[in-house]
Amino acid sequence: MKNLNNKNCFITGAANGIGKSFALALAREGMNLFITDIDLESLERVKNEIEDLGATVYSGLCDVTRIDHFKSISNEFFSKLGHIDLLLNNAGIAIGGSILDITLDDWKQVLDVNLWSVIHSLEVFLPKMLERRSGHIVNVASGAGIVGSTEPLPYVTSKFAVVGLSETLFGQLNSYGIKVSVIVPTYIRTTIFDKAKIKYSKELINDVGQEKLNEISRDLLKDMQSKAMLPDRAVKKYIKGIKEDQLYIYDTKAMLGILTLKGTNPHQYETFLKENSKNSEKTTRAHYLKYGIDIEKYRIG
Numbered sequence: 434m435k436n437l438n439n440k441n442c443f444i445t446g447a448a449n450g451i452g453k454s455f456a457l458a459l460a461r462e463g464m465n466l467f468i469t470d471i472d473l474e475s476l477e478r479v480k481n482e483i484e485d486l487g488a489t490v491y492s493g494l495c496d497v498t499r500i501d502h503f504k505s506i507s508n509e510f511f512s513k514l515g516h517i518d519l520l521l522n523n524a525g526i527a528i529g530g531s532i533l534d535i536t537l538d539d540w541k542q543v544l545d546v547n548l549w550s551v552i553h554s555l556e557v558f559l560p561k562m563l564e565r566r567s568g569h570i571v572n573v574a575s576g577a578g579i580v581g582s583t584e585p586l587p588y589v590t591s592k593f594a595v596v597g598l599s600e601t602l603f604g605q606l607n608s609y610g611i612k613v614s615v616i617v618p619t620y621i622r623t624t625i626f627d628k629a630k631i632k633y634s635k636e637l638i639n640d641v642g643q644e645k646l647n648e649i650s651r652d653l654l655k656d657m658q659s660k661a662m663l664p665d666r667a668v669k670k671y672i673k674g675i676k677e678d679q680l681y682i683y684d685t686k687a688m689l690g691i692l693t694l695k696g697t698n699p700h701q702y703e704t705f706l707k708e709n710s711k712n713s714e715k716t717t718r719a720h721y722l723k724y725g726i727d728i729e730k731y732r733i734g
């Protein structure tokens with residue numbers, strides 16, 4: 434979709450982070466927007482900013498875990514804007530911690546938001562795209578959806594699923610005139626990690642205390658975030674990829690190097706996965722040691 438001007442877009446998770454940056458950048462491209470989120474206060478602020486740019490914008494509550502929300506908001510979308518050109522499935526969450534401390538409810542919550550959001554969205558929007566034989570579906574996955582990483586396990590699982598779904602639809606929908614892209618962000622400075630619940634072992638909570646653990650992880654996140662790319666910069670790259678109808682949209686070239694390794698040298702890729710995990714453990718251990726805590730004796734993700 435080379436020209437976005439006067440085209441219609443629906444976005445999930447548009448109140449903060451990447452979704453917010455997308456909404457503002459797409460408004461500047463002349464798109465008509467329908468922005469949604471569960472954080473209605475922040476969403477209203479984004480809507481006001483878009484209105485200040487002179488673009489057409491509607492907003493509403495859409496909890497992506499709820500098909501009833503998608504059904505009613507898509508009806509509202511079509512009655513206001515007529516048809517859909519760009520469907521941006523962006524909402525996502527993370528819950529951190531070791532596999533031993535993450536509960537089945539945590540798994541369900543992450544998969545409901547990160548994976549079922551896309552399935553729900555396709556259920557209400559895809560038939561309309563097929564009727565017109567046009568439209569572009571963009572799913573925001575993660576670099577953690579193409580390379581086994583040190584991100585939390587339910588997060589990685591959900592993102593690999595979104596990547597697989599996107600790649601398959603890319604092929605299947607091509608002959609119907611519908612484009613599919615999957616964005617695989619690396620590390621972007623947004624609110625996702627501040628909001629992420631982190632699960633610890635009972636022993637660690639007993640010995641250190643939940644409050645102290647929260648403080649330690651906030652401190653670790655602050656450090657990581659200071660090195661992360663700003664969402665506006667990342668979104669510029671993502672929009673270029675959308676305009677070029679790319680299947681995979683990256684923000685960092687380093688990701689291509691890792692993928693090449695995965696394809697051409699599986700043994701070296703295995704070494705990379707092991708080293709990556711070891712390095713992450715080392716960093717986390719060093720961080721906790723600053724607080725006088727040796728986490729080697731505790732399970733931690």
Ligand SMILES: NC(=O)c1ccc[n+]([C@@H]2O[C@H](COP(=O)([O-])OP(=O)(O)OC[C@H]3O[C@@H](n4cnc5c(N)ncnc54)[C@H](O)[C@@H]3O)[C@@H](O)[C@H]2O)c1
Pocket residue numbers: 445446447448449450451452469470471472495496497498523524525526546573574575576617618619620621622623624625626628
């Ligand atoms: N920030 C990163 O480093 C990074 C890296 C890779 C992938 N991503 C992905 O980018 C997407 C956007 O994340 P972000 O980093 O901007 O995070 P963010 O937390 O800043 O924004 C996510 C938005 O999703 C909304 N949301 C959460 N649960 C929801 C629900 N049930 N229904 C509707 N909206 C809901 C939040 O209210 C928030 O506005 C996510 O899919 C995330 O997994 C982010």
